[in-house]
Each structure stands twice: as structure tokens, then as C-alpha cells.
Amino acid sequence: MTFIRESGYAFWNPLIWFIAFIGVMAVVHFIRMRGQEKYKKGSAQAQIFVCGEEVPEPDKRHIRVTNIYWGFFETLKEYYNSILRPHTGIINDYIIWFVAVMALTAVILLIVGLTK
């Protein structure tokens, strides 16, 4: 039985990846085993420490979806403004796109036909 997936330009063998994954996990486990031996689960050692400040409640400190990649969206604001504009939610607009794409494709095929 072979796991090799030959695409014609390279080969792909998931078994090698699994062996590598297990190897990396073994190294991680080894490093973890060499950690702090006096650690006590559930004690003050396991509490969150924010420079001595009071730690907010779980629902206040959870980073919400709208805060993630804020910089990405800010940088691409123009792109998003332009791409969100056609998403009106109105089905009439969707049908206009359908007609436009159909017309464009038809014109391309007819022009190609004329050039032959």
C-alpha cells in the first residue's frame, strides 16, 4: 500500500507528515516535561496576572470577533467600501448582475466568432 500522491510535478505522502508531526509532538512534550516542577494547578500560580491590576470578568476580557484584524480592515477600507456596495440584499439588483454577466459572456463569444 502506498500513500504517495503523484501529481506529475512532485509527490505527496501524508505518512511522512504524520511521522514529522509525531516527532514534533515528542520534542514539545520533552520541553514541557523540563518545565517548572513546583507548579501547582489551581493555586495562585495559575491566576491571570495583569501588572497587578484587577482582572476583568471573562465576558469583559474576551476579544470579540469585531476586534480581530481591525488593522487589516482599516487598511483595506476602500476595497471593502467598494465591494460591499453591490451587496444590497435586494433581489432585483442580483438579477441585473445576472443579465450583465450573461450579456458580457455572449458578446465575448460572438466577437470571438466574428474574428475567425
Add this chain to the structure above:
Amino acid sequence: MAALVTHSPILIIAIPLLAAFLTPLIGRLSGKARNVLVLGNLAFVAFLVFALTRDISVNGIRVYTLGATSPDLTIPEGVMVPVRIILEVDGMSMFMAIIWTIVSLAATIYSLAHIAKETGQNRFYTLLLLMVAGAYGMMFTGDLFNLFVFLEIASISGAALIAFRTRFADTQEGGFKYIVISAIASLMVLFATGLLYGQYNLLNIAALAKVMEYTTLDKIALVLLLIAFTMKTGMIPLHMWFPDSYTVAPASITGMLVITSHACMYAAFRVCFSLYGGISDTYVVGWIITVFGLLTAFIGVTMAVYQTDVMRFMSYHAISQLGYMWMGVGVGLAVLGNPELLYTYGRDAMAGGIFHILNHAMYKPLLFFTGGALFHVTGTRDLTKMGGLAHKMKWTAILYIIGTLSISGIPPLNGFSSKILIYESVYHFHPILTIMGIIVSILTLASFIKAFHSAFMGAELPMYKQIREVPVPMLIGMGILAFGIVFITLFPGQVSRWIIYPAADALIDQLSYIHAVMGVVP
């Protein structure tokens, strides 16, 4: 057994169709009996599908003529052309049928718990079986008119299922949009069928392909068919209805709708390769599909990363992933007329695109199911209101991670196998396709990490202290698809040899498709 396999093409369509009408009757007696009927029916159909797949892998294309003295008698005596309803099943049809079998079975098991508290379950399962029959019909039919009929069956039942949970207003809007888009697409298919029938007096795809002259009317018919089917798959810029409808359906149905989108993609492939494969403009049509595929992949993922509704987020990712498939198969179509390029990279590009259909059919319904699990437990699709759910939903979180790694193409998951095949092959057609493909993959991973963190990570939130993991049938439904992912991950070479390359070759080999119905082509 031999008779069962002989008649399996029609039985695979007829059995769920018959069971659909039995379901409400049995359901009036007992809900459990109805569920057994639906599951038993789908399991039997799965058996037939795998038996037929084995038969086709040994004996080649199967034709089934309805009403003939013998199923393989496609052209009656004294007549020059096929006049009866003919089913034509080849490697590509079986590939699609296998996908549909696995996903419909997983979705039905998932539904047992997911819609357990809803009213109108008899109607739900009736519509589900109608959709199953409609999609099988689309995959097996050999003529254009029946393609239209089965498209209608799948679309109408799909729209009703989207709007099934009538207590939510947005489901009605989603169902309405789906039926309007489907009706327009079906109308265009019917119109194109009429144009071809008016010229050639034929409806059979193989017979039409044999006499195709590629007149101006044929070109218009091609555009109508192609754009109608691409709109049904959600290709950009015809995608806007897609998230509006898919977001609001029950998650099990959304998973199945993904495969009906694939069925429409299959129909577009059938039109481009089997019907119009012999024309000289495949290069232009291939380029058009590839460019739209590229746009679909990129714009789809950039829209997905912006979303805060978990199901809408998944819907845009479904659109984005469809772009990969269009790119792969589009490149294959573009070089179809050049055998040297076709066998240098075109066939591999097609195989990559088709392989991605299979992978997408495993991880995307799985991800939709995990989204449905979040909704089932929290009562909201809004990611801004979620957090820390992995504390109570460990299995769902693990299944979500499997789906995420797979859709992002992270080695060694199956998504990587198909993506690397696409990247390597389309690079020879134009390097920008590979570059954009990799960018889309990176953005896919980034957006799924964002959603994972928002929903599952962080401290346990007070409002979700009482929640529990989803019921077992939902986990089994998701588990079936996760098992599919693991299987393809471990055996990509075997899967390629068994079903991927035979499917690609079935599309490339137009002459065999024609020959199966029309006899030897001179």
C-alpha cells in the same frame, strides 16, 4: 443482484422519490418509523450507488433507456435518433453520486437531533428526499429537458427547506431569494433547451453533441446554460443570493445545498465538455470560467473574513472554495483542444478541481454542521455574542479544527492534496492563478482562526455556563464527514486513481460519451 445493478440508475432516483411520498403517511403513524424509513432508504440507495460505481469502473459508461425492451437499447428500430428518456452514467456522474450519498446520509442523521424540536417534520423529510432524488437525477440524466426537470425538483424542495423554520423571518426571505434565482436559472435552461431542440429536434446530450454545428443560436444556448448554472453555484458576481439563503437554512440543509451547488457545477461541466466539447471556442470559454473562478476565490474569501455571522461566514467560504474548482476545470477546458497541453497539465488541473469538489463536499458541510451546532446550543449565529464554548463543546471544537485545517489546505489534511494539484498545474497556464490561490488559502486560514477564537477560545462566559455538547446524532453526522476527511487525507493516491482521474477522463473523452448512446462515431 445482477438485476438490481442493471436497474440501479433508475432505482437510485426512483426509490427516494417514492419514499418522499410515503414519508408523510408513515409519519402520521410514528415519527420513529418515519425516521427509520428515511435512513433505511438512503442507506439502500448508498448500497446501490456503490454497486453501480463498481460496475462502471469495470464495464465503463452505463446507459439506461426508460420504456425500452432492454435498458441499453437507446435508439429504437426504425428511428435514427434517441427518443426515449435516457440516463447516462459515467465516471463523473458516479463521482458526484458518491459525494451526494455520503453527505445526504450524514445530513439526515444530523437532522434527527437538529430539527427534533421543530414542527412539520413529515414535510421536512419529504422535501429532503425530494431534493435527494432531484440531485441524483441531475447527475444521471442524459438529456437536457430532464436536466431541467430534475433541477426544478431539487430547487423547489431546496427553497422550501430553506424556509422550513417559519418562526424566523429571515428564513422566508432566504427561501424567497432562492426560489426566484432558481426559477430564473431554470427558465434560462429551458430556453436554451428550446433553442437547441428547435434547430436539431433533439434533447439527448450525446445526440446533440454529435450534430452540433456551433451556430450563433448554439452560442446563445451555451451562454444561457453556462451562466444559469454558474449563478446556481454562486460564482462571483452572481453570488449575492447565496449567503442570504444558505445562512438561514437549517445547518443540515445548508450542507446538502452545498452539494446541490456542486450538482449545478457538474451540469455546467457536462454542458462545456460533453455537449460543447467538440467546438473550437473551448479556449475562450475556459478562460472566461478561469477568470471568474479566480475572482470567486479571492472576493469570496475577503468577504468571508469580514463577516460576524457564523453561517454567513461559512457561506462566503463556500463561494471562495468553489472558485478553486472553477479555476482547475476552467484551465482544463481552455487547453481541451490542445492534446499536448491537456496531458502536460490540463488533465491534472481538471483532476485538482474535481478532487477539490470531493474535499469541499467533506469539510464544508462539516463546517456548516459545526456552525449549526453553535446555533443549536447558543441560539445565535452572531460571533460577537460567543466565546469560550470549547469548555463545554469539546467534540464540536475538535471537529471544527479538522474542518478548518482541511479547508485552509494545511498539510497533511485532504484540502492540501487537491490544492497542491491545482497550484502545480494551473501555474503552467498562468502563474498568477497559483499566486492568488495561495493568497486565498492564507486568508482562509486567517479567517477561520478568527472565527475559532471568537466562538471557542477564551474563558468560559457566564451566559454559557449551563450549555452542553450537542446531541449524539449531530456528532455522528459531523463524525461521518470528519472520517471522510481523514480517509482522503491518508489515501489521496488511491482516491485519485479510483474516482478522481476517471471522473476527469469522463469529461475529456467526449467521443465515448456520444458513443454510449449513438453507437460508434465515425
